Amino acid sequence: xxxxxxxxxxxxxxxxxxxxxxxxxxxxxxxxxxxxxxxxxxxxxxxxxxxxxxxxxxxxxxxxxxxxxxxxxxxxxxxxxxxxxxxxxxxxxxxxxxxxxxxxxxxxxxxx
Amino acid sequence: xxxxxxxxxxxxxxxxxxxxxxxxxxxxxxxxxxxxxxxxxxxxxxxxxxxxxxxxxxxxxxxxxxxxxxxxxxxxxxxxxxxxxxxxxxxxxxxxxxxxxxxxxxxxxxxxxxxx
Numbered sequence: 273x274x275x276x277x278x279x280x281x282x283x284x285x286x287x288x289x290x291x292x293x294x295x296x297x298x299x300x301x302x303x304x305x306x307x308x309x310x311x312x313x314x315x316x317x318x319x320x321x322x323x324x325x326x327x328x329x330x331x332x333x334x335x336x337x338x339x340x341x342x343x344x345x346x347x348x349x350x351x352x353x354x355x356x357x358x359x360x361x362x363x364x365x366x367x368x369x370x371x372x373x374x375x376x377x378x379x380x381x382x383x384x
Numbered sequence: 385x386x387x388x389x390x391x392x393x394x395x396x397x398x399x400x401x402x403x404x405x406x407x408x409x410x411x412x413x414x415x416x417x418x419x420x421x422x423x424x425x426x427x428x429x430x431x432x433x434x435x436x437x438x439x440x441x442x443x444x445x446x447x448x449x450x451x452x453x454x455x456x457x458x459x460x461x462x463x464x465x466x467x468x469x470x471x472x473x474x475x476x477x478x479x480x481x482x483x484x485x486x487x488x489x490x491x492x493x494x495x496x497x498x499x500x
Binding site: 303 | 417482
C-alpha cells in the first residue's frame, strides 16, 4: 500500500519568512496529493491539492510542487503569518483509491 | 458552510468496555470515513464506507471495530472491548464522491477517547 513520509516534523520561522514542507510517496500510480492544515482542537482542513498532470499549483501565499519522477511533493508558504501556525499534513490516495493516507505531520510555528 | 459533526467531544471509558462514537456527515455526502490520531502522531486511516458497506479498511481496523449507518443521518464507530492503546482522537470524515481528487474529504472536529 501507499506510504507517505513527511519532513520536517517541526519547523519554526519568523513572520514574513518562507516555510517549506516536503513529502515523499511510495506508489508510483498515485496521482493526487492534497495538503491539510490542522489547528488546535479541530479536524484537518484541506488547503491545497495537486494532481499528477501538473508540476505546480499556487493559491495566494501557498504553493505546492510535484516531482513525479522523484515521487516527492512540497508545500511552500511565503510571507508567513502567525495564523499560519498549525500542523500540516500531506496525503496521497490509498491503494484502493477510496481514502487518503497521511504523512506524520509538520508542526509549523510562526513567531512575530 | 455544512459541517461534519461528532459527538461526544470527549469520551472516557474503562478498559474492556464497549464504546460508540457518533458522527453526522454532511447531508449530501455519500462516502464516510473514520480516522484516528494518537496524541502527537499522524492521522491514520481506519475505514471507508459507502452504500452500507465497507469499501476499504486498514490493518488497524480489526474485529474489535465495526461501523454502521443506523439511520439516514448518523455514522457510528464501535469499539467492542477497548484497550489502553485505543486512546486517541477519532475523526469522522465525509465526501460527495469516492475519488478524493474530485471530492475532498471534510473532517469533523474529532472525539477524544480516553481509555483508563
